[in-house]
Amino acid sequence: MKRVLAIIAVAALLMPALNVDAQASSKKKKATSKTTKTSTKATSTKKSSLASGVSSILSLTNTDYSNGLKDALKIAATKSAESASMLDGFNKNMDIRIPFPKEAIAVKDYAVKLGLQSQVDIFEEKLNRAAEEAAKKAAPIFLAAIVKMSFADAAKIATGDKNAATVYLRSTAGVELANQFKPVVVDALSQVAITKYWKPLVDKYNKVAPFLAKEQVQADLNQYVTDKAVDGLFVLVEKEEAKIRQEPAKYGSDLVKKIFGTK
DSSP, X not given: OHHHHHHHHHHHHHHHHHHHHHHHHHHHTTTOHHHHHHHHHHHHHHHHHHHHHHHHHHTOOXXXXXXXXXXXXXXXXXXXXXXXXXXXXXXXXXXXXXXXXGGGHHHHHHHHHTTOHHHHHHHHHHHHHHHHHHHHHHHHHHHHHHHTOOHHHHHHHHXXXXXXXXXXXXXXXXXXXXXXXXXXXXXXXHHTTTHHHHHHHHHHHHHHGGGGTOOOOOOOHHHHHHHHHHHHHHHHHHHHHHHHHHOGGGGOOHHHHHHHHTO
């Protein structure tokens, strides 16, 4: 009901402006019949377009709204998960690539001084490989969060900012996604033998840290990669959401076209 009232209110605000156009056209009729016909036709077209848009939105039921938004989010999430989980999905995408942990940057600098630049490069690649593997396994969990969206949530997203859906998902599912991502990341990190590169670097640094007046490093790789993997997915989802809002006709679903095409 709130959605209907809001739409009617918008229409009410726009109609006076259209009526003014019609009145102006009527006055011009005394000067030239041709101008009157053109103006009247333009006014009629505006009214027809507005009526069509309002009719299209009102024809959507609560279920339509929810399903349409879920369709859009599933498209965005699926494309994002596929992009992130492919080979080099994280590693060569500078928007989401996972760098050496800032908490352990001293370890990186120390390793480079020891002539271990190649090992540092391998280490960073392994971090991103772990994120790619996690994205592949955790995508169904990410998509499952979309199903919980209510009509009220859908209405807010449809009329909200260009990243409203992404913000909604992060606020409602971000923490749980991270919790469910973590065991996947732990498993992925073990599969790429990340400790083979990480532990030796940390151990070497921690042995000399006291002599360098530096603190020893206790960086939690599992949590670090988990957070970055989740953040990376949301970055990609937000980009996909923006594309859907800008060009809904490209995304197939009639519901998606109706919801975003009438804004």
